[in-house]
Amino acid sequence: MVSRDNFTFSELDQWLREHRVTEIECLVPDLTGVARGKILPREKFSEERGMRLPEAVVAMGVTGEFPEEGPYYDVISPNDMDMHLRADPTTVRLVPWAADPTAQIIHDCFDREGRLVPYAPRSVLRRVCGLFAEQGWQPVVAPELEFYLVARNTDPDMPLKPPIGRSGRAETSRQAYSIDAVNEFDPLFEDIYDYCEKMELSVDTLIHEIGAGQMEINFFHGEPLALADEVFFFKRTVREAALRHDMFATFMAKPIAGEPGSAMHVHQSISRAEDGQNLFSLADGSASPEFRWYIGGLQRYVPAAMALFAPYVNSYRRLARNTAAPINIQWGIDNRTVGIRAPLAAAANRRIENRVIGADANPYVALAATLACGYLGLKQRIEPTPECKGDAYLGDYQLPRSLGDALDLLRGARELAEVLGESFVTVYTEIKEIEYAEFMKVISPWEREHLLLHV
Template sequence: MVERDPYTFSELEQWLNKNRVTEIECLVPDLTGVARGKILPREKFTEDRGMRLPEAIVAMGVTGEFPEEGPYYDVITPTDRDMHLQPDPSTVRIVPWATDPTAQVIHDCYDRDGKLVPFAPRSVLRRVCDLYAELGLEPVVAPELEFYLVARNTDPDVPLKPPVGRSGRSETSRQAYSIDAVNEFDPLFEDVYDYCEKMGLNVDTLIHEIGAGQMEINFFHAHPLGLADEVFLFKRTVREAALRHDMFATFMAKPIAGEPGSAMHVHQSIVRKADGRNIFSNEDGTPSKEFYWYIGGLQKYIPAAMALFAPYVNSYRRLARFTAAPINIQWGTDNRTVGIRSPVASPNARRIENRVIGADANPYVALAATLACGYLGIQHRIEPSAECKGDAYLGEYALPRSLGEALTLLRDERELARVLGEDFITVYTEVKEIEHAEFMKVISPWEREHLLLHV
């Protein structure tokens, strides 16, 4: 593993010197989770200790479009003013695939008055963590991130297919937890683990998931902001490694018809900062009131937060009955059919798993939103429904079925807006409306096949 990341600018300079860095990738995660920013020579980076970008750069959709009018411009000025970006020294990592010694540093976004830009995804997660800190609490999370390896595909009209492995064959059947199926892609994953080690990404277990070519990587539990950074960088890393092996890695929620979708399950618990005690357990080891209130908050607010957990039209294709993805907000112990699962664990490790979140979600936004739901549950002492001890797929749908429906619910939920920030919700929903409108212009093969000559 790499040495401890620097936490001050002087330590950052020492780190850059030690690694003989000549270029810096100055990164800012946008609403989609795409890395925006600039590449600077080492001397320029050291001289400026920051840079400027137009504030709308972190507030555009996946198509690169901006709203032309409306509430969006009550938050973002039409004059396209600058954000002042400041590097977070704790995020510096080497870029292991770069030819020249290159570092990457994630930046926070500030306005001209020195305040965090409220609609920048990293700012939103900081805001929620600060609310917990005011209560003397600290969230602990551990994401499980699923993704697909697919054959290189440059034509968006052609369906995606599993890639060819070492055997010279593509997967044609489901290989859940198969070691041999993972070994088909050993050269790729050797690069992934090598890159992760050089970057100090604390990845844990690699498994083959249910779908053909579907993998899952688990992260060690840690503070939400640091783990969001790691997921952000890991996505970038595995995509780069896949390209070098003539395939694509995709975090689409539902990339292949007939195969299960990809999720980002997030395990979460809350500890007291004073003594590190998990507040989800009483001293005698039984579940605490806070444990149940947190579940109650997730149950109440997840439907309104779905546009944050499932941010694209494709996201809702994953959330279907009997497809290894939840359709409702029931909760249960060691029950993978529910949306909110409590794994079997010791009292110190008692946690709650949000299984609703898609792999396509922005990690900063998704972690902020799930922690916000739990925070409101604790604050308002929301009691959960009775535990589901059977098959939750036999129950009714309790989640929005489309992005349009999800955006309406998010706009109407004022408590979530209060926790996540009114400005963020305004910008986010306006951007997503643009994406949804753009999608509605596309005529799908299904429509041509079934409607062309039959209606």
């Protein structure tokens, strides 16, 4: 496996020749995590040539809509100007399912003055990591990503169902950690692991989660931007592999009524750049003040960041009492009922797990937001509440219950906006308002069932 740290364009060119690449997918992750961009013949791709796309391509909603007016256009020109894209050579991967040798490369977005476009998801994560670097700190993260396998569904009015496995039957009960339930989909997972190996993604363990057809994949720990890239690639990979086995893979937060939702739990710690030591542990192995302050930052700012962790109306269906998802910002050691968990670990591996984030969150935005909350805790030396040692579900809701409430909190969080970038928060909240307005135009089956003849 070739190390891509500090991969240069000359090394990229050699890599493309060695793999006989004939086509390149030039990718840009947008606010929803969708891959935008262009496909170029190999001979048209070069560092000097670059690529251009309209500024708004990375700043549209999941429905493809844009605001018609308002603060959005204080950030993005109404003239539909171009941004300049530069390939990040360290992100090059093969597209293992392509018929011809094809590479995929993630690009960063710049304006005409050569500055990073501040509302592009990768730019936001780069900005937050830069703030840590200024303090001599290096964030380390490890995402755990849940998803559902479901039978093909081409009618959005029909509920999703678990897919048929090798036995010819669909799951009808919950099979948490069942090896046999995973083996039902061996041909699919063999393809997924084969694709991941060819793409050199650092996936670790695969388990069956609680829900029928619900799976979880864990990633090895590493640098935030590289891990966000891997989650971005992995989502594309799983969806493609599932389609080839006549099923869908979905990262919706709550795809099936009555089943647990899907999360992206993020383990995080901070290393000192000078010696690599874990900032969360003292020399004697005990927890450091920084460990407490980081938790305190999450507790104070996670509610305001919920629109970034739970970005859609559907996201809030997951965050309900006794559904294996948190409803609070309590913290505890080895306690899965809290929103902020500290796993049992040796001092060198002491870390914090943010269990609030949904699988539907954009990985770049979610990692930037959770790190921003922790950063503010460190800078402001915020002390956490006492550890929760019991069942946190017995307490009150401490998180916003809807996307509308979450957007109001995000708009009012000035300190969080200073870390993430005010222009990003402006664009993001304006886009989410458009999505929320689109959702409110839809009449649900529940409303027809219970209100049609009863009110």
